[in-house]
Amino acid sequence: MGKKVGIEVSIAAAEAVGLCDVDVVAAYPITPQTHVVEHLSELVADGHLDAEFVPVESEHSAMSVCCGSSAAGARTFTATAAQGLALMSEIVYIASTMRLPIVMFLSNRALSAPLSIWNDHSDTMMVRDSGWIQVFCENGQEVYDAIFHAFRVAEDPRVSLPVMINVDGFNLTHVIEPIEFWTKEMVKEYLPPFKPLNTLHPNKVVSMGAFGMPEIYTEQKYAHDHVLLKSREVLLEAWDEMAKLTGRKYSPVETYKADDAEILVFGMGSICETASIAVDKLREQGKSVGLASLRLWRPLPKDELKSILGKAKEVVVLDRSLAPGAANAPVTSEMRALMYHEAQRPKIHCMIAGLGGRDVTPQDVVNMVEQAIVEKDDDYHFYGVRG
Structure with missing residues (x-):
């Protein structure tokens, strides 16, 4: 087991993402999510994380970049909150339907209006039915562990769905808590290399997110719902493996x-x-x-x-x-x-x-x-x- 340190939860989450050796981070800053992606940009700039950090012009663009990078076979991460999620929501639905295993840190924040930067769950309820796996965290250790669990589940070929980690804005994102870190060896044991089901490549042309005629639309939605329900088996399996590795047992x-x-x-x-x-x-x-x-x-x-x-x-x-x-x-x-x-x-x-x-x-x-x-x-x- 790694060292235990007192650290801001958002920074710890970014460190966990770094340990997952992500390939692409695409994000736009919005309170109270900003510390997560700021620290990731520092890790990339300082050479501690070999990844492409894409500072996009909006949250809509952030999720669009994530869809492209994930479809190309890159391990992909993003983060947002509230109005950012609202702007992003069009592509949030597309990401899950295309079965792209993106991991998103959602720093839960009240939706405007009136303008509020503080915490409630109105943002995540807005995309309740978007087809993502969605988990909630109570404390910093859960947030840190959830990053590894999310990538493990999302990228499992039996699942291949995006995962949304809900973290209460300010109430949790900006507090300092004692967190037991993972070692690189633990991450390597727990999280296998990303092997996508399908990838975009110029030498092997495929279509993703193609037009769905009425003759197939219902069947596609049925298949999406089916795989989301079946992901429960992998979620439980991944939590069991985490318990063996860390001693911390999580349940639905x-x-x-x-x-x-x-x-x-x-x-x-x-x-x-x-x-x-x-x-x-x-x-x-x-x-x-x-x-x-x-x-x-x-x-x-x-x-x-x-x-x-x-x-x-x-x-x-x-x-x-x-x-x-x-x-x-x-x-x-x-x-x-x-x-x-x-x-x-x-x-x-x-x-x-x-x-x-x-x-x-x-x-x-x-x-x-x-x-x-x-x-x-x-x-x-x-x-x-x-x-």
Whole structure:
């Protein structure tokens, strides 16, 4: 195992990308993603990373370059946030449909307007159905490890799909945490050389992303969905291999004091560590409360979620995004739909909190649980609305 150092999470992520020996990095700077690609540009400029760093004119161009480089057989990385992802989104859908194994660091940030540079999950929910594998991280070590896992899974010939690593902007990207680094030997053992399924080459002309007539479009979408669902096997396999290598075991859904809990707090990202403190406080008050943290957003780990949520009487979802005018916020909608036909179906509460970077403290989570326990309706609730 490598050394353990206190380091900014974004810098650690860039160091992990460097250890993966990427060939191409294409990115446009946007807060709070910038430190990742800035450090990668330094690694390239200083000769520590033999890669092509492409400083493009926009995020749309960044993902376009990534598609071209990945299609040509290059190990490819990018990063963005919020409005950058919005501008990039046209090509985000193309990357997954063409089955290009790009890895993207998404520094989660609220979408404008009003303008906000702070964290919530509205950007990633915008591309929820883009066909990418999508994971969420709670802390810096998870972010660092997720880089290696993402390349391992994306480039596996059974998968060949892009992977999006969701990292809460500022709340996680800009904090300094102790992180246990990998050695080059560990990376070499874990991550095989990239061998793409298909490549563009002037001597062997192929078409990628060709026109899809109605006669084949549905079948293509079916095939895309099928391979995304099947990627679960490779995701689990790669996490198991990582556990053998590092001693850190990751799962699609993590739980804390959930086995005997009548009430579950449910969330994604760094808010889950905050929620774990709230769970301890509620336990001290004699309340049977636990925590379920969703790491794998796509493909959704349906069986694990049904098993975990089905044991509880009530689930309090901490939704960090909004679907204006809809019946529920995005994550709550997914959980309610998932559990609808289950014999053991908990009451699922929707608490919208932490939008635009508003702080959520352990006491806030305690308050949300207590509010949910006494509520009579199934509506969503904006927690802490002022005035």
